[in-house]
């Protein structure tokens with residue numbers, strides 16, 4: 113997967129810009145606020161039809177303008193793919209592939225496999241469990257459509273069950289048969305989602321650990337991921353039944369796979385509390401590189417990799433290690449942003465790969 117040309121009109125800080133890109137490494141350098149991350153975000157936008165940093169589409173239109181257009185000329189398995197994402201105030205966002213409008217934007221997702229590594233990933237460690245479930249769901253769904261529909265259906269049923277619990281409380285009623293209608297549908301879906309998450313993590317965790325070891329160049333720092341779920345080691349039929357009294361009091365469904373979480377550990381302790389900023393960044397980078405590897409294995413296409421502010425919180429040693437790792441045929445096209453042109457160029461030159469520096 114490769115982006116050959118990127119052009120922007122009224123996208124965030126850019127009025128108009130055009131980039132002829134290198135097939136391997138593209139570095140965007142310059143001072144704080146010049147728009148380095150905005151370029152990477154435009155590439156992300158072409159893949160996912162939304163910004164990684166600002167999900168409100170209209171806020172990505174340059175101030176005082178009415179529209180933005182991002183135009184990307186890709187090459188996928190020797191085939192040209194033109195993707196245009198545009199938005200206009202007062203109208204819906206539009207995504208076109210080779211001039212043809214998508215009816216459903218979700219049909220576009222997956223055409224351009226892409227992974228971003230950015231300081232904003234820190235949310236995965238510090239925010240609530242839903243951030244980690246979204247990460248899990250996004251990676252598993254790419255290769256498994258049944259999983260995606262199961263999660264959507266499970267969540268719909270859970271919302272309806274919550275509404276029923278609220279209705280019981282408001283009307284001082286209880287109807288166990290009405291509740292059982294939801295439980296009977298949620299048990300098989302929850303069981304399936306739990307199985308898929310378990311088997312995914314069995315494949316993902318060893319790859320993640322290997323990447324962490326390579327980045328840290330240390331065998332002494334031990335990282336691990338544990339899957340926490342109400343469905344683990346219990347009879348699935350008992351999950352909702354056992355929580356019923358609590359659910360009636362709380363007026364929502366307190367147990368189930370919608371409460372699943374991932375526990376991130378470093379040397380046996382929570383990385384959120386005890387990991388240094390550099391160790392946390394290494395942890396996140398290893399998570400994203402493992403995501404990259406699995407997407408590649410499961411879709412058969414090498415994703416584009418965006419490394420935003422790669423030196424942030426990492427020493428030069430760890431950055432060189434990351435660049436060295438991505439400097440082989442297993443990795444494809446790379447986009448890097450950094451404030452220091454000299455530092456970036458020094459590290460990139462060591463790869464002996466073709467590259468382009470864009471001074472913004």
Ligand SMILES: Nc1ncnc2c1ncn2[C@@H]1O[C@H](COP(=O)(O)OP(=O)(O)OP(=O)(O)O)[C@@H](O)[C@H]1O
Nearest residue numbers: 124125144145146147148149150171172173174175
């Ligand atoms: N809708 C918009 N219209 C105009 N400018 C915008 C818009 N959205 C963001 N910006 C501007 O984009 C700039 C930020 O760009 P970006 O995050 O790409 O900077 P950067 O070069 O990556 O900086 P840093 O080195 O600090 O990470 C800010 O000056 C911000 O005001």
